[in-house]
Amino acid sequence: KTEIASVDNLSTKEKGYAQAVDLLKAGETVAFPTETVYGLGADATNEDAVRKIFEAKGRPQDNPLIVHVGGVEEILAFTTYIPEVAGFCIDAFWPGPLTLILPLKPNSLAKNVSAGLDSVGVRMPEHPVALELLRRLKRPVAAPSANRSGKPSPTNAGHVWDDLNGKIPFILDGGATGIGLESTVLDCTSDIPTILRPGGVTKEMLEKVIGLVNESKPTDREEAPRAPGMKYAHYAPNAPVYLIDSSLEIVQEAIETLHKEQKKVALIASEQFQSVAVDYFFTLGKEEQLEEAAKRLYEALRNCDETDADVVLAPVFSKNGVGSAIMNRLEKAASGNWFPL
Numbered sequence: 001k002t003e004i005a006s007v008d009n010l011s012t013k014e015k016g017y018a019q020a021v022d023l024l025k026a027g028e029t030v031a032f033p034t035e036t037v038y039g040l041g042a043d044a045t046n047e048d049a050v051r052k053i054f055e056a057k058g059r060p061q062d063n064p065l066i067v068h069v070g071g072v073e074e075i076l077a078f079t080t081y082i083p084e085v086a087g088f089c090i091d092a093f094w095p096g097p098l099t100l101i102l103p104l105k106p107n108s109l110a111k112n113v114s115a116g117l118d119s120v121g122v123r124m125p126e127h128p129v130a131l132e133l134l135r136r137l138k139r140p141v142a143a144p145s146a147n148r149s150g151k152p153s154p155t156n157a158g159h160v161w162d163d164l165n166g167k168i169p170f171i172l173d174g175g176a177t178g179i180g181l182e183s184t185v186l187d188c189t190s191d192i193p194t195i196l197r198p199g200g201v202t203k204e205m206l207e208k209v210i211g212l213v214n215e216s217k218p219t220d221r222e223e224a225p226r227a228p229g230m231k232y233a234h235y236a237p238n239a240p241v242y243l244i245d246s247s248l249e250i251v252q253e254a255i256e257t258l259h260k261e262q263k264k265v266a267l268i269a270s271e272q273f274q275s276v277a278v279d280y281f282f283t284l285g286k287e288e289q290l291e292e293a294a295k296r297l298y299e300a301l302r303n304c305d306e307t308d309a310d311v312v313l314a315p316v317f318s319k320n321g322v323g324s325a326i327m328n329r330l331e332k333a334a335s336g337n338w339f340p341l
């Protein structure tokens with residue numbers, strides 16, 4: 001029931017874009033690639049269209065959506081002003097994997113986009129397909145990741161199909177996404193700009209441009225989740241995930257313990273662990289190449305569901321640079337649990 005059109009293919013490209021634009025104008029949803037993950041888009045000014053996103057994903061209504069634009073000028077239509085730090089970030093990082101939380105102009109977007117908050121998350125994606133679509137449509141597009149709520153975000157069109165086939169009319173297929181983790185979310189409405197969700201644009205990169213940046217810690221999030229989405233369980237395969245020390249010996253011992261309990265084990269880890277005797281091994285690439293690990297993580301988590309593994313082990317990464325975003329997602333997938341319990 002869900003149609004897929006490849007835009008890498010010259011003969012279907014033009015038709016694909018035209019169909020996507022027509023569907024969005026008609027108040028339907030369309031999945032499309034961005035440089036981070038695939039998004040499920042709808043016209044951000046159309047409340048009925050936006051409702052279809054929540055329905056298809058099974059997403060809680062209190063979790064606001066990110067609005068995507070094809071040009072910077074577009075944001076003036078739905079924000080009251082652009083804080084100075086936001087201006088610097090736009091110059092330095094757009095188009096790119098950085099979502100800015102800005103003050104929302106009342107009654108400018110569909111109410112359900114921002115879930116009743118007086119702020120709105122905005123970004124200009126850096127993917128040629130996303131930009132082409134947004135520039136043809138000339139309207140802001142509300143788009144969360146195109147997965148069923150709680151699942152890892154989709155990094156290729158097949159993942160979107162697996163989660164949403166029959167629930168959405170159309171997928172624009174632009175191949176695998178580049179970064180593989182969702183955008184950094186930066187709150188520009190607080191006195192000190194605050195990272196609500198770590199991503200491809202790191203704290204170090206932001207501080208070079210705007211000076212001091214805060215990072216909301218998991219404990220802050222539990223007390224008062226400022227990015228409402230961060231309080232929900234996320235990214236989890238069916239089998240429980242456990243974080244574990246990044247040591248060959250400790251991992252091998254853990255697997256032996258689990259095998260004695262007749263449990264099958266999947267290991268999601270960098271190549272240095274490939275010699276470990278385990279039932280299923282999903283590599284995240286070379287240990288020092290964090291960008292590569294980010295790119296492969298969600299597919300690895302999804303692959304666990306194709307196995308009969310009872311337990312998933314994930315040796316931890318350093319939290320430097322993109323490692324901070326990788327660990328943020330792994331901690332969520334594991335609900336913070338370490339092995340042994």
Ligand code: TXA
Nearest residue numbers: 036039064119120121144145182183226227228229230
């Ligand atoms: O890379 C991405 O950001 C992808 C692609 C499709 O652009 N989108 C994405 O959207 O990850 P989503 O809905 O899965 O995550 C949006 C996050 C959630 O944690 C949400 O709570 C937060 O951004 N958010 C959105 N609007 C907000 C607001 N006004 N204030 C605080 N947090 C907000």
Ligand code: MG
Nearest residue numbers: 144145153182
């Ligand atoms: Mg999401």
